[in-house]
Structures are given as C-alpha cells and as structure tokens.
Amino acid sequence: MRSLFRFLLRNYFLMMFLALEAISLSLMVSFNNYQRVTFFNSSNNIVGDVYQRFSTMDDYFSLGRTNARLAAENASLRKQLQFRIMNQVKYPINRPDTVDAPAYIFTSAKVINNSTNKQFNYITLNKGSRQGIKPDMGIISADGVVGVITNVSPNYSTGLSLLNKRFSISAKITNNNYSGSLVWDGEHYNMAELKEIPFHVIVNVGDSVVTSENSGIFPEGIMIGKITKFDVESGTNFYNIKVELSTNFKTLKYIEVVQNTKSAELKKLESNNVGE
C-alpha cells in the first residue's frame, strides 16, 4: 500500500495528467451522446451575459444592414397580407374556422453568439425559459430555417444550428412534394444535402426546398434553400442533391423561435403507434 502511494506521489504529474485527460474525454463522450449537460454550454447565465454585452456593442455596426432586411421582410409580409385580404373579399368567411386556428406561436429573439466554422455549430439566443422558450422548438429567420433549441436557462437558450452534423430535418421539394431528410454537408456554411429522394422523381436545378408537413417542429413550407446540383450515386436508388441554403449564417442577427402548440398532442397520439 505504502509503495503504491510512493509510486503515485513520484509520478503525480503523469497521474494528474491522465486523470484530467480522462475527465475531458468523458465530457466529450457524454456530450456527443446528445448533450444535456446544461452547465457546460453557453446558455448558462454568466457566459450568456458576456455574449449579450458584446452583442449589444456589436449591433451598432450593423444597424444599416438590419434595417434594410427588416424593411424587405415587411414588404414581403405586406404583399402576402394583401393577397389574403383579396381572397377574403372573394370568399368571405362569416364564422371563424377552428381547423385553421394557428398551431404555431412565434417569439422574436436575437442571436448573441453563433459559429459557422466548426463541425458542430451552435447558436445562442438572448431569450430563455422566462420568455417561454423550451427545448425542441424551431428557430427560423426571415430568410429560412436556422436550427432547433436544445438547452434553455432562465434568460438564454442555445440550439443546434442547421450547420451541425447532428441536425437533420424533414424537407420537401416544392415542385413535386417528395420529401427527404436534409443534413449539412459539413464543409460550406451555405450548403446542405438532401437525401432519400428516389431517383425516378424529376428534379431540376433551382427548385425550392422547404420544410415538410411531418417535421412537427416547423410549420410547413418554411424556405430552406434551392437545389444547385444533383446526381445519382452509383449503386443506390437515391439522388445526391446539393442545396444552397437561403439563410446566411454568417450575418444572422434577428430570428424567430417557433412553438408548435399542438406538438404535445401530436407526440402523444403518435406514441400510441410505437411497438406495432
């Protein structure tokens, strides 16, 4: 026993190195297994506060660009509104239709930290559980899909960005309604891959890719990007489709968090099918 102690004491540098390295490794592995280690991420209050302060300072430099973008979004929303009003005049609805009751609630928030150059990119927002943000809510911007919330603290939240190899989303091609799953290609901050589209489907360069109705997180039809290239891998029956993302992740500032108010009901219903 004593010689063991003497051995440990003499080699304490090596032992301490191995111990700390083991701690790091276990953190890495437990994190990779879908992280719920809430302390070790930037949704924790101190870190969120640092990012928040820096972000408010940084905002002044991008005011012009932000204004232009908001104005553009306003214009496009107004156009849609006009279309609605026109339709209503044509087909007046006297009674509110409960089938169309909004299933989604949007909360605006600001990106206070965001990366694009890692293999697993995350995004930190300035709103948290006090503002009604919960894990598994979707994040969208005026241009398209951004990501999904994974961790929440009282005032901040973090989420997987679309530029994260663990992120995948159910997407469809607008022209033919075929849906597949969309994942990041891991290389370019503006490119993703659409998989599982069978090769008898006709695909064109320039077709829009949007969220499909069965994601459960995002409303149907939120823009994701446009097809830039496609080919068929030899030996498979599926296309290999490259999609250029419509969201610019490098200049991301203002986003909206989407809550599906019917998701609990949906999940409960669908869980009945498990095991069949």
Next chain:
Amino acid sequence: MIKGLGKYVIMFVVLVLVQVLILNNIQFSGLINPYVYILFILLLPFTIPGYLLLGLAFLLGISMDIFNNTPGIHAGATVLLGFLRPGIARLISSREVIEKGSTPNMTQLGFASFLKYTVIAVLIHHLFLFYAEAFSFGGFFETFIRYILSSIFSILIILGSQFIVFKN
C-alpha cells in the same frame, strides 16, 4: 508573487475574452480559426509546479469549452499541452535559463527559441483540438487543411502579440 498572480489573472481573462469575442469570429473561407488563448500556458513561468500547470491548463480549457459549447475538447487539448510543456521547454532552452525561473517570453528566450517553442506547442494543441472536434478520422484531409491553416495563423498572431503587447 502576489503581483505576478494579478498579472496572470488579468492575462487569463483578457486572453479568454479576446479568443471568444474576436478570434472565434474571424472566418476566412470558413476554414481558419486561430486559437491564441494557449499563449497563457506558454507564458507561465518555467518554475511553476506541475500540479499548478496542469490545473491552470484544465481551467483554461474548460473556460473555452463553456463558451464554445464543446465540453472536453479544449480541456483535453490544453491539458495535453500542459503535460508536454516541460518537455518542450527542455527541448528549446538550456538548463540555466529554465532554472533561473524566467518567463518563457520572446525577450527572455530570443526570437529563434520562442518561435520553435510556439510552433511545437501550437501544432500539438491544434492537432488534438481539430481531430477531437471532427471526432473521427473521416474527412482526414479536410480536417488536416483546417488544422494547418489555423496553426499558421495562431503562430503568427502569438508572435505578433509578443512584439506589440508583451514588449516589456
């Protein structure tokens, strides 16, 4: 000693903030991300006891991990660097300089030795970091390019910082 302690605390905070707020936002073609915060480990005095060296390295790594949402990856890399630092120091410097208890900065070591010291340290640290981040050897060459380019930038910035900030 107390005065030295204050200096190192400030250096720790400044380097972490510079890293997360400025350097992590530098993105040339999405490939390059210099990690300069390891300068803190490089500049600890030669005579620092081993437990303190490893402890501080771990603390620095964990701080970076919390900011970057990468539990364990930075900590693993900095602890490895802390463990190998005495060896690197022996490799690039004479016994007298190490035993005199000087700080391994450019004025003490001279340009050539400090360059060697920085290059070895950055290459070791970044190698661990980039491959642990990719978490596999898939995409080996792509990761390798990111590793090499980022290393070059880290080395340049660390050397530059020696000329500008730590002149005295």
